[in-house]
Amino acid sequence: MADENEIWRPGSFTKNFSWGRSKSGLSELHSVIRTGFNENLEDVPRDLFRERISRSNRPDYIPINFFLFNRVEGGESLICVDELVFQALSWDHSEAFDRISLFAFLFSFVGRWKGANKDQRRPAMWANTYVREHVAENLDWKTSLISANDIQRFVDNDPRYKAETSRKLATNLNFLLKIGRIQDFPDSRVQRWWVDCLFLALDRLIEDEKLSGRRPSASQYSSLLDRSGFTELTGGTNMEKLLAVKHLIRLYVALGGRKRLSEEDVTARTNELLPDTHVPPPNDPRPRGAIHLTNPRILKSIPPVCSQLAILAGFEVISPDQMEDLDVREFVSTRTQSALAVLRDKGITPTMSLEELLKVTRDR
Incomplete structure (x- = not known):
């Protein structure tokens, strides 16, 4: 209220x-x-x-x-x-x-x-x-x-x-x-x-908290959103959105908050967290897409210099063209097939049949 x-x-x-x-x-x-x-x-x-x-x-x-x-x-x-x-x-x-x-x-x-x-x-x-x-x-x-x-x-x-x-x-x-x-x-x-x-x-x-001399910690970001009326202003909430908030806060923190929009700040942060990794400057200035594999609809456009930090936060980074043409179903299907191919290459096979798996599920 x-x-x-x-x-x-x-x-x-x-x-x-x-x-x-x-x-x-x-x-x-x-x-x-x-x-x-x-x-x-x-x-x-x-x-x-x-x-x-x-x-x-x-x-x-x-x-x-x-x-x-x-x-x-x-x-x-x-x-x-x-x-x-x-x-x-x-x-x-x-x-x-x-x-x-x-x-x-x-x-x-x-x-x-x-x-x-x-x-x-x-x-x-x-x-x-x-x-x-x-x-x-x-x-x-x-x-x-x-x-x-x-x-x-x-x-x-x-x-x-x-x-x-x-x-x-x-x-x-x-x-x-x-x-x-x-x-x-x-x-x-x-x-x-x-x-x-x-x-x-x-x-x-x-930034508004800073105006009052407060600097909220990352652990307080979720409660800040709740108190602000964010969900009430954006159509309400459900389990999908609640889970997305957790992933997105993690990404927001990993990118350095508002500092993600400063190439100098992001470069310094990347060098600090990945001191032994050479990160070449992006050859395409367009934003990249940070996508969470648990739900490909969780797709955040980010400055290209932020790519390594997004990966550290558990996101996959896709190109500008992939982001524009993204088909969620196709994306999930392609990643699933790729994961199955990796398992096959490693000789990992199922230890029970589908019928056996269904029986175990029914029994529980």
Whole structure:
């Protein structure tokens, strides 16, 4: 449940960002991120980001105040590189990017910057609560029931919402939910966009903890996710997703958390853990796929320099082309046949027949 002492202020969200046609999804945000970061995976001063965006005559407050993460270092406000930025810079605009971006907005962890008000640290809690408590619980994820009128009734009936009008917020949020593909969120299976959202959630949660002087240990990451409402915002949970969380946290830790996005940091970490291994620089700058063989749907795109660390975490690394064309059934079949071939080559054969095995199973 949201804190009853919260105050919900819509801020600049009631202004028109001009997202374009609904079929364009969140392509405008994708373009803004690429421009603001100048195609580089490096934290950028907030003022410089805004200057770059102003040259393209695009509004900047919605992206930097509602979608991206901010922090102050050495008296300077910075916009951070995290999973959302990695996705924008690594891939062309796609429906997957729209889902990840919508999650970033709904998650509503955007950090701090000089001059920010206290409530701007989590600026879209009205949207966060609408999805967690209303769409997930009251509507049981029947997203066809989402409408501007439904959103307006929700905020109007909550004393935490402090604004003179709710109509513009309701119509803007309804449009954002649609172009961000909220209808895809209630999926019982692990999907790539969900995996990326989990990494994004950890990036934001850990950085937000640092703002309060805390540095959570890896053993606390799972509870951080639970308390944040991650599962409620991403369509609920089940055994497949619970198991995936454990594997993905292990991968996240092995890659160094947000440091995975710094080639220098990853190289230093790899040399420390594998001092006798020569790791040549990747000849293809595209991300690789880290896939867990217990469930090939657990597929995480990672910077190519992270490959050895992903292997240490128990993942198999596949090429960019394999990742794009991945057929889960074919992948499982191929790996199974390869494993059986290895056993045959080693002369390892079954010690009981299928009938005997079934009899043992029935007897138990």
